Amino acid sequence: MILLYTDFGTTGPYVGQMKAVLRRMAPDVPVVDVMHDAPVWNPRAAAYYLAALAQQSEAGDVWLCVVDPGVGGTRLPIILDCGGVSFVGPDNGLFEIINRRVPGARRKTIEWRPDSLSATFHGRDLFAPVAAWLACGEDVPGNGLDPSAERPGMDWPDDLAEIIYIDAYGNLITGIGGAALANGRSIRVGNNELQHAGTFSDVPEGALFWHRNSSGLIEIAANKARADEYLAVLPGDFVEIV
């Protein structure tokens, strides 16, 4: 299965053009759009969400991931090989959180280049063909990178105490893993201090709480109400564990 994770948005032709390449080159491999509104131009926030979502991978999966504000610049195209599960995309930190969590994960460069490579759309021209080959079990030429060498994002924390995404219901997803926080702890957002609850229906309608969401991240939510509007927060805002 090829799983897509990009910041292309759900409008415009970019996702479709990339998928046309995948369907032509790997017609028998299912393609699933996991998310196309990953944090825009923000590989750091996107890295934490991707690491959470990718926990549900299975052997043979190829993740095609593009959050790539530096496209056309000097950043390398890479494959992160996690032993059965591969990640294809830019070497800008997007795979850093997975890299440090998965024992034996290895980065390698992609040395292949298409005959015609647009300056701005490596997702379609470079990453998609590579993902298609990997998903079909073919090898892609590249050079292994030294695991002890400098990596973009090496200085990022293991848990990111920040709102990395606001979903369609107004729930606030943080970059903090569910295991990082005991139920007795609170999270402060602005002047509000929120307690833990198991799920939405455990609190009164409109009440705010935090919980471990279905992807394993700490999430701030309200029962049948929009937490984002009540708290007036935006992606990138900090939260504080207290």
Added chain:
Amino acid sequence: MILLYTDFGTTGPYVGQMKAVLRRMAPDVPVVDVMHDAPVWNPRAAAYYLAALAQQSEAGDVWLCVVDPGVGGTRLPIILDCGGVSFVGPDNGLFEIINRRVPGARRKTIEWRPDSLSATFHGRDLFAPVAAWLACGEDVPGNGLDPSAERPGMDWPDDLAEIIYIDAYGNLITGIGGAALANGRSIRVGNNELQHAGTFSDVPEGALFWHRNSSGLIEIAANKARADEYLAVLPGDFVEIV
């Protein structure tokens, strides 16, 4: 074919995570996203639109439907069996309009539970596997519910004189079936009284009218203009047949 009808929105990872389950468990069954912006947290409005859309089902179809503000609470997970066409989702009235319209439709509970059931995402963890099994022709253990017993939504009207959805063009879709209204009747929205027309090009540009839309529901529209902006209405607003 598995047909998806949810209020997950077109952004975020929820649809993709659910589809990844379907593609893993039922790789040969086509999956079609019918709609992911069904009326949010509103099983009542969503029930009328679903009943209209589901009229184009064929034998073997499985509808995976999630408009489920009570997820994690006490509402049952059910299958509505309509003799060849199945509906999988929460027992909160979402299938009530179909249930009362299809002779011989039968509700049964879903007794299967996954090893790991998240509190907030039964669409992925519970309903998707069940839909995949049904689409593959497998049986899912459950208990038939007495058709004469109380059902959520039993008190809802057969036609809902309300705007249940506003589409991307600004057309206002009501919960009133096309057969409920003769062409000579008018619909009042606020201070406006609208007459019937066969289709858009039958009225002058900008003019408002009502018609039977392509899903069989009464719809209020304007020729090459946005009816929602002109009438300043929102989903949930009432309309009146006069």
Added chain:
Amino acid sequence: MILLYTDFGTTGPYVGQMKAVLRRMAPDVPVVDVMHDAPVWNPRAAAYYLAALAQQSEAGDVWLCVVDPGVGGTRLPIILDCGGVSFVGPDNGLFEIINRRVPGARRKTIEWRPDSLSATFHGRDLFAPVAAWLACGEDVPGNGLDPSAERPGMDWPDDLAEIIYIDAYGNLITGIGGAALANGRSIRVGNNELQHAGTFSDVPEGALFWHRNSSGLIEIAANKARADEYLAVLPGDFVEIV
């Protein structure tokens, strides 16, 4: 492969209903959503973007295209046959730019009608079945149209000096082909005169420039910033080559 290009938007049931028809009638043919937010009700702007996107077609491709404000009126349903690549949709100019650029392209009418044709949704009821047949290699009855006869949009320019689309990043896509403009030329938008750059990272952060985008069109963009907000422009605004 069937490629979809519509102005249905990414919400609502219309895309899904059309795809359900395609998957039922041509289950073995991949379907790719290229774009569902083509310029709304604007076959002219949509024609230039389609002509650019369709350059990446391969033999056997069928484009199912619906930007059709005149649905239900007198415009003909047609197939544009480009020798191996077909375009199915309304004869309102949507295929005009392709027609004049592809040698030997031929328009023919679609004479088939379904038993039940809704007044407002020919995409689902008429164009989708025709596209499915063509993609399966079947013939669809119709009458060839005289290439020298009057065509909707015949008076449109070969390059459209207008913003035809604004993408999710705020980039402004024009209807001007990349070959129409030498690198030394400037583009004026309002009071701003923009110079050429090869790609985003060639200019400072926030700086505006024009480039040839990945679909071959002239695009106005800013490095890690939204050109649309800085320039305060909308689709349909003119640009000037200076």
